[in-house]
Each structure stands twice: as C-alpha cells, then as structure tokens.
Amino acid sequence: MSPAHEVALELDCREMPCPMPVIELARHLADVEVGELLAVVARDPAAAVDVPAWCRMKQQEYVGADAADDGAPRYVVRRVRVGSS
Amino acid sequence: MTAASTGPGDLDAASSAPLHPAAREVLLAALDRGYADPRRLHRAGREARLLLDNAREATADALGVRPDEVTFTPSGTHAVHLGLLGLVRGSRRGDGVVHSAVEHSAVRHAVAWGARGDEVGVTGDGRVDAGDLVRGAIAPGTGVVALQTANHEVGTVQDVGDLELPDDVPLFTDACASMGRLPLPDGWAAAAGSAHKWGGPAGVGVLLVRKRARWRNPFPGDDRVDERSTGFENVPAVLAAAASLQAVVAERDEVNARQHELVDVVRRRVTAEVPDVEVVGDPDRRLPHLVTFSCLYVDGEALVTELDRRGFGIASGSACTASTLIPSHVLEAMGVLTHGNVRLSLQRGTTRADVDAFCDALPGVVAEIRSRVGL
Known part of the structure; x- marks a missing residue:
C-alpha cells in the first residue's frame, strides 16, 4: 500500500504507544483547515480502532486507512468542524 | 479464619470472585x-x-x-x-x-x-x-x-x-x-x-x-x-x-436486581461526570454486575494504577495494560475506543456507597492523567 489520499498534514506517530497517536491527532487537528485532511502514521495496532472511534466521538470524518511512503499504516481524517479535543 | 482480603474497592468480580x-x-x-x-x-x-x-x-x-x-x-x-x-x-x-x-x-x-x-x-x-x-x-x-x-x-x-x-x-x-x-x-x-x-x-x-x-x-x-x-x-x-x-442461584433474584441498579448508577454517573467517555455494551440486556467504559486520551495502565492507589481494583481491555500490545479483540470488534478502558464488575456485597466512592474518585483520576499530556 501507498498513500491514497492527499493530506494537508501527516503526523509521524510510528514509534508511539497507545494512546499517543490519538492524543497527537487531537493536538494537531486545529493545524489544518476545516475540509482538509490530516493523517496519523502509527504502528500501534490500537490506532486502527481508536482513530475511527475518536472521529465518531468528536464528530470528525474518518476517511480511511492507507499507508505512508514507507508502508507504515496511516489513518486519514477530514476536519469537518471547528472544535476538537 | 481471617476475614476476606477483598475490600469494598475490589470491583473485579468478573476476573475472579472471592469464595462465597x-x-x-x-x-x-x-x-x-x-x-x-x-x-x-x-x-x-x-x-x-x-x-x-x-x-x-x-x-x-x-x-x-x-x-x-x-x-x-x-x-x-x-x-x-x-x-x-x-x-x-x-x-x-x-x-x-x-x-x-x-x-x-x-x-x-x-x-x-x-x-x-x-x-x-x-x-x-x-x-x-x-x-x-x-x-x-x-x-x-x-x-x-x-x-x-x-x-x-x-x-x-x-x-x-x-x-x-x-x-x-x-x-x-x-x-x-x-x-x-x-x-x-x-x-x-x-x-x-x-x-x-x-x-x-x-x-x-x-x-x-x-x-x-x-x-x-x-x-x-x-x-x-x-x-x-x-x-x-x-x-x-x-x-x-x-x-x-x-x-448464587438461590440469591440471584435479589442480588441481580441490586447489581443491575448499581451498574445503572455507574453508567449514568460516568457518562455525566467524565468528559469524553464512552460507556459501551448493551445498557439493558446485559450481565447484572458488569460495566465497561473507555476514556479518551487516557493510558489504560495509568488508569488501573491510579485507581488501585485509591483502593479500587478494576480490569482493563486496553493494550497498554495487557501482556501484549494488541488491544482487546472484543472492543476492536465493536469498533469502540480501546484505550483508557475500564471494566468494573461488582461483588455480591458491593454497596451503593462503594459505587459512589468509585464514581466520586474517577473524574479526578482521569483529569489528572489527561493533564500529564496537556489535555
């Protein structure tokens, strides 16, 4: 797999344990404009469940999973509303 | 015989209950x-x-x-x-x-x-x-x-x-x-x-x-x-x-009714008093004594440790508390948050006061752990 989405910002959380990838996502959501995509690259297996769950709880849009340039799992989120963490 | 070593804060009956x-x-x-x-x-x-x-x-x-x-x-x-x-x-x-x-x-x-x-x-x-x-x-x-x-x-x-x-x-x-x-x-x-x-x-x-x-x-x-x-x-x-x-069978009508209500208290209070929390599982058609919830941005191991320091024994399905790095396959299959997870399961003697003590302590513990990461 390779990147399937053009994202405005990619967060490198490759080496972070749970729940750090989701914390990074919350911290940096406001760094992209409403309508733009934000991606979290994480090897933590919990991120595959927790990023979509975070989107549901925070009313943001989970776009899907693809892979970063190096093949690491990447989870793509669209900021659809102001407000976040 | 000495009294049972379990205190009122042992809220992990589903892992193992003390001898009846x-x-x-x-x-x-x-x-x-x-x-x-x-x-x-x-x-x-x-x-x-x-x-x-x-x-x-x-x-x-x-x-x-x-x-x-x-x-x-x-x-x-x-x-x-x-x-x-x-x-x-x-x-x-x-x-x-x-x-x-x-x-x-x-x-x-x-x-x-x-x-x-x-x-x-x-x-x-x-x-x-x-x-x-x-x-x-x-x-x-x-x-x-x-x-x-x-x-x-x-x-x-x-x-x-x-x-x-x-x-x-x-x-x-x-x-x-x-x-x-x-x-x-x-x-x-x-x-x-x-x-x-x-x-x-x-x-x-x-x-x-x-x-x-x-x-x-x-x-x-x-x-x-x-x-x-x-x-x-x-x-x-x-x-x-x-x-x-x-x-257990002889007393279950009474015990189940009491526990079902106490779990309702936990479900209600946790939802109302802890921000960014997800209480999961069927709210009605469920085991009488058990409730599970997940707290956003909270490390499961820290949560178990801090609650234990305050006298509460709970289980967690979060990866960070398990022997592996893999989160609970149950939470994963349900698509619910896997980190910051707490499974609380009442003992037959757990009282309203015990449940309230837990609910009183929880918001502060969660807030303190979140503050460590600036959230």
Whole structure:
C-alpha cells in the first residue's frame, strides 16, 4: 500500500504507544483547515480502532486507512468542524 | 479464619470472585472427608464418591440439567476446549466453527488449535448478528456454531436461545461469564462454566454435554468416574463449587436486581461526570454486575494504577495494560475506543456507597492523567 489520499498534514506517530497517536491527532487537528485532511502514521495496532472511534466521538470524518511512503499504516481524517479535543 | 482480603474497592468480580461463604464451610469439611480416590471401593473411596456424586447432582439441579450431563474439569478454559472441540470431533458435516468475533480467547484458541474458524461480526453494543451466524451455520463444512451466553468484557447478553440452526449443526455456548448469575439459555448441545467466577474455588470448570449430543472426546481419554473427564478429581473443590453455585442461584433474584441498579448508577454517573467517555455494551440486556467504559486520551495502565492507589481494583481491555500490545479483540470488534478502558464488575456485597466512592474518585483520576499530556 501507498498513500491514497492527499493530506494537508501527516503526523509521524510510528514509534508511539497507545494512546499517543490519538492524543497527537487531537493536538494537531486545529493545524489544518476545516475540509482538509490530516493523517496519523502509527504502528500501534490500537490506532486502527481508536482513530475511527475518536472521529465518531468528536464528530470528525474518518476517511480511511492507507499507508505512508514507507508502508507504515496511516489513518486519514477530514476536519469537518471547528472544535476538537 | 481471617476475614476476606477483598475490600469494598475490589470491583473485579468478573476476573475472579472471592469464595462465597456457602462454599467456605463445605470446602473445609470436604478437605477432610473427600481426599480419597472416588473409584476405590473401600470406605474412604466410597465417601469421596458420595461427595462427588452430590456435587454433580447439586450442580445439575442448580443449572436445570441432568446429572449425567455434568462433567467437572480442571478449569473453565478446559471445559470450553473439551466442549467445543468434542462437538467438532463428533460432527458429520466438517470441522468449521462459526463463532462471534467477541468470544472469549479460550474459544478462539480452541478453534485455532483444532478447527477452521469463521468469525461473525457484532453490532456496536457487542451483540452478534444472528442472521450472519445462521447463514454461516448452513454453509457446507460447518460443523459447530459457538456463541457465548454473555460477553465477559462488556456484559452484553447474546440471543443464544433464539438461533434457528440446522438440526445437524450443534451449538456450543461459553457460559463462563453468566453461569449461576443467569439461567442457562436453551438450544445448546454443550456448554462451559468456571467456578471461580461465581464464588467457587479456582481450578473447577463445568462442562455440560446434552444427552443426545454427538460429542466425541477430542483429547486422550482416562478411566475416571466420568468418561469425559481426565485426571484425579478435586472432590473438595468440586463440592465447594457446587455449594457456591446453589447459593448464587438461590440469591440471584435479589442480588441481580441490586447489581443491575448499581451498574445503572455507574453508567449514568460516568457518562455525566467524565468528559469524553464512552460507556459501551448493551445498557439493558446485559450481565447484572458488569460495566465497561473507555476514556479518551487516557493510558489504560495509568488508569488501573491510579485507581488501585485509591483502593479500587478494576480490569482493563486496553493494550497498554495487557501482556501484549494488541488491544482487546472484543472492543476492536465493536469498533469502540480501546484505550483508557475500564471494566468494573461488582461483588455480591458491593454497596451503593462503594459505587459512589468509585464514581466520586474517577473524574479526578482521569483529569489528572489527561493533564500529564496537556489535555
């Protein structure tokens, strides 16, 4: 797999344990404009469940999973509303 | 005897409950009376055999089954392995096992070891899609369907008795989370339970195999009193487990109503008083004593540790607290947050004051852990 989405910002959380990838996502959501995509690259297996769950709880849009340039799992989120963490 | 070491803050009955008072006396008496080999014809052997038969009858009576359908095993896990794999071995249709995605790891390990698994998904509250399960059962090569009575992590009760399966596809039900607390459902060919979850001693599992079920021993046999069991029977523990089961069944109307209400208090207060929390599992059709929730941005291990420091013992399905880095497959299958997870399960003596003390402490603990990461 390779990147399937053009994202405005990619967060490198490759080496972070749970729940750090989701914390990074919350911290940096406001760094992209409403309508733009934000991606979290994480090897933590919990991120595959927790990023979509975070989107549901925070009313943001989970776009899907693809892979970063190096093949690491990447989870793509669209900021659809102001407000976040 | 000293008092039980569990304090009011031990809220992890689903992992293991302390010995029920009804079991304690029976266990102590049986340690002296039930040591001998129940197969021997001498006086001590006959005495052990009598106690073993009593335990079987009491267990059958408490569960509403026949005594010859009851087998005692060395653990609930072993009862699951024997029950499920014995049905697979007895099947004329094949070695396929259709099971829910939220079965206990004992079921998953048994399937991985001796069958072909076909996993069926669950809804957001952890209930299996009965239609998918039945469709899987009809497929060629499916020998057995496995569905838990209730989920051990989130408490959701499954519709085990309502499944309309083909006549030649038996149902195995893992009843470890509910046995004693809830009546057994209908429709199963084999079932398993675990005594330490109902206040019996550890090291006692219960395997139930229906009289007409096609069950064949999947493991080497033995020459014990019960043809399905192997190894020397732990007669005192089995008798104590039966005594506890009888007591739990006798008091469950009162205990369940009380616990159901206390869990409602926890569900309500946690939702209202902790920001960014997700209380999961079916709010109504659930185990009476168990509730699970996940707190956003909270490390599960930190949460367990901080609550323990304040006197509260809880379990967690978060990866950061497990021996592996893999989060709970149950939470994953439900698609709910896996980090910051708490599973709280009430003891039979847990009071409103105990539950309130936990709910009073929780918001501060969560806020403190979140503040460590600046959230």
